[in-house]
Amino acid sequence: xxxxxxxxxxxxxxxxxxxxxxxxxxxxSLVSVIFSxxxxxxxxxxMTYKNTVxxxxxxxxxxxxxxxxxxxxxxIVFFGTTRMFGLNLDAELASIIVFTFWGTAEMGDLVRGAxxxxxxxxxxxxxxxxxxxxxxxxxxxxxxTLRRLIPLSINLVTRMxxxxxLVMMIGVVEALKVTQQIIEANRMTAPNAAFGLYxxxxxxxxxxCWPISLLASYLEKKWSA
Amino acid sequence: xxxxxxRSDRLNWSVIEKYLxxxxxxxxxxxxxxxxxxxFSVAIGLAVSLIVHYRIPVLRxxxxxxxxxxxxxxxxxxxxxxYFGLPKIGVSFSPEFCGVLGLGLLGGSYMAETxxxxxxxxxxxxxETALSLGMSKAQVMFHIVLPQAITYSTPAFVANIIFLLxxxxxxxxxxxxxxxxxxxxxxxxxxxxxxxxxxxxxxxLLILLPVSVIGSVVERRxxxxxxxx
Numbered sequence: 001x002x003x004x005x006x007x008x009x010x011x012x013x014x015x016x017x018x019x020x021x022x023x024x025x026x027x028x029s030l031v032s033v034i035f036s037x038x039x040x041x042x043x044x045x046x047m048t049y050k051n052t053v054x055x056x057x058x059x060x061x062x063x064x065x066x067x068x069x070x071x072x073x074x075x076i077v078f079f080g081t082t083r084m085f086g087l088n089l090d091a092e093l094a095s096i097i098v099f100t101f102w103g104t105a106e107m108g109d110l111v112r113g114a115x116x117x118x119x120x121x122x123x124x125x126x127x128x129x130x131x132x133x134x135x136x137x138x139x140x141x142x143x144x145t146l147r148r149l150i151p152l153s154i155n156l157v158t159r160m161x162x163x164x165x166l167v168m169m170i171g172v173v174e175a176l177k178v179t180q181q182i183i184e185a186n187r188m189t190a191p192n193a194a195f196g197l198y199x200x201x202x203x204x205x206x207x208x209c210w211p212i213s214l215l216a217s218y219l220e221k222k223w224s225a
Numbered sequence: 226x227x228x229x230x231x232r233s234d235r236l237n238w239s240v241i242e243k244y245l246x247x248x249x250x251x252x253x254x255x256x257x258x259x260x261x262x263x264x265f266s267v268a269i270g271l272a273v274s275l276i277v278h279y280r281i282p283v284l285r286x287x288x289x290x291x292x293x294x295x296x297x298x299x300x301x302x303x304x305x306x307x308y309f310g311l312p313k314i315g316v317s318f319s320p321e322f323c324g325v326l327g328l329g330l331l332g333g334s335y336m337a338e339t340x341x342x343x344x345x346x347x348x349x350x351x352x353e354t355a356l357s358l359g360m361s362k363a364q365v366m367f368h369i370v371l372p373q374a375i376t377y378s379t380p381a382f383v384a385n386i387i388f389l390l391x392x393x394x395x396x397x398x399x400x401x402x403x404x405x406x407x408x409x410x411x412x413x414x415x416x417x418x419x420x421x422x423x424x425x426x427x428x429x430l431l432i433l434l435p436v437s438v439i440g441s442v443v444e445r446r447x448x449x450x451x452x453x454x
Contacts, residue, residue: 063437066387066437067387067391067429067430067433067434067437068391068426068429068433069391069392069393069394069405069429070391070394071394071395071397071405072394072405072422072425072426072429075405075408075409075422075425076422076426079412079418079422080418080419080422082418083418083419084419158297162297162298162299162300163299165299165301165302166299166301166395168301169397169398176301176302176305179305191313192313192314193313194309194310194312194313195310195311195313195314197310198302198305198306198309198310199306199310201302201305201306202298202302202303202306205297205298205299205302206294206297206298209297209298210293210297213293213296213297
């Protein structure tokens, strides 16, 4: 059995390219996460209003995101907009749009859950103490929600990173695409490199996500007590 | 958007009719692999969660490692490793088997966490009461703990099933002729992007909307039953 790709990995700047590809994926997820958190908090608070129109619209939005595979959304935004509107979206921009669309719904749902979990008497007491609606949110509701929310939104970050591996399918050159390129380039000299290289990507993704998951479960345990 | 769509390139229904059989075939494959994967993942999840619950030595640590690894890597990477990587060391499977295996392993780690937290949510007093009534350990598990644990974990369980069925869209990468693959293929061949994408959305809705609706009905019914307090 030949060397399983470790030599290929260390040849030239292959490993650096691989890390570079991973960084592309991480950059897309970071930008999307930031947008999703901002929009998600707004969306989540809007969802707590008892207005029929808001209810129906947000319900439909959530259901679309819950049901449609992210890959389908990527295809619609990337290929659909080009065909229908003549917009030529950059693949990276298209994926940021899709992941923000998806993340906002997820984040919004988390925020709604956390906010509506605050017992009613907290609101009532603060109104009774003369705080107005904005003050109630800022001083009473938000500090309590954050504790519940932060571990859950950190989990959303890992899911975002994992899902960004899909952007390869619309032509973003990220870790998996780079791996394919390296394997193709070395097909003659190292036909068995696929094993080692895919294993490396596997491990890289794991190393990117695992610490974040650990942090989330640590915070969850610490704050639930 | 719709008006624009009608104006610039009206949906061509004859094309849709022509592609319909292809999409139907792909749907059958997606459903088959998706649900097989779900079954497989429920089996793995149940076994792993019981191992963790009963703290069986060695197996328990293995299970923990398994859960961490598969929860923290994307399915696409797992599939690439299983489908393109493993054959290089002499282990090769058919694409279908790879799909079911990948989905089952990924889903197993999610299901295990779901079941475990369901089992943990059952109050300790329930065990003690059942044991003091003279039930055996297995009886406690099957008659007292599991029924309650299932209720507690239903919402997450349904979410997992939807998540897994959605993840089947990744299979197109290992050349399984699923919905995503068919759509991509047809777009590439005939450039009927709008029709193909609309059909793709419709067929995914057909697969997942029933699951979502049935899931929320079941959740509502089960939440009537509350235990303990």
